[in-house]
Amino acid sequence: MSPHYEHPNAPVSEDPRAFWEARYGGDQVWSGKVNAATAALTADLPPGRALDLGCGEGGDVIHLAEAGWDATGVDLAEAAVTRARRAAHKRGVAERTHFMAADLTDTGSGWGLPDDAGAPGFDLVTASFLQSPVALDRERILRHALTLLAPGGRLVLVSHAAPPPWAPAEFAARGHFPSPADELTVLGVTVCGDERWDVATAEVRTREVTGPDGQAAALEDTVVVVRRR
Known part of the structure; x- marks a missing residue:
């Protein structure tokens, strides 16, 4: 998926598959680099089996594979995953x-x-900016992701907490930028966790970026990490 503030004019009713195929049908969209917050949040985890939701062109998946994970990426757009496979082959991690x-x-x-009986689940599920200007049932997706975690596995969720300074005012007003509490509600997890889940992180983090006109800006991300007990 893509950061949803980049598409302020997309109609909500547009067919999601057609929208994302068109989005990835031209030149490469992203840099190929891993999301910095995701990299930091997974850096100290022992490699295992990982899943990235809305993987786009595969930057996060490839990074995890280079760190020793067996990593799977899923995206709605065939054009995106085709480009991701090529990138993985080029960087020597196609087998992982x-x-x-x-x-x-x-x-x-x-x-x-x-689906074999010996597969306990994913040790890590990541979702970086799984936000969309067209229909996307995030609650359904993320709650299903929780059910696929192995015991001790983590869901790492990074989302836009606020629009960038250069976003059109009318778009910023109608966009949805979840807080940590919003994300925990979507997941059905309490801030203190319960007998099934530990909430390892639920906060807003700031990162410095360079805007489209070369201006310095600080963007806010909602970061949530939930661990299955």
Whole structure:
């Protein structure tokens, strides 16, 4: 997926698959680099089996594979995952990466999780900016992701907490920028956790960026990490 503030004119009713295929159907969209917050939040975790939701062109998946993870990326757009597979091959991690084009709202899918009896689940599920200007049932997607975590596994969720300074005022007013409390509500997890979940992180973090006209800016991200007990 893409940061949703980049598409202020997209109609909410537009077909999601058509929208994202068109988005990725031209030149490469992203830099290929991992999301910095995701990299920091996963740096000290022992490698295992990982899943990235809305993987786009595969930057986060490839980073995890380079760190030793067996990493799967799922995105709605076939054009995106085709580009991700090429990038993984170029960077020498094709054997540790798996990409699939699929509807993330299909909760009957294991999103690449092996269906053999010995597979306990994913040790890590990541979702970086899983926000969309067209229809996206985030609650359905993220709650299903929780069910796929192995014991001790973590869901790492990074979202835009506020629009950038250069976003049109009318778009900033109608956009949805979740707080940590919003995200925990979506997940159905209390801030203190419960017998199933520990909330390791639930906060807003600031990062420095360079805007489209070369201006310095500080962007706010909502960061939530939930661990399955």
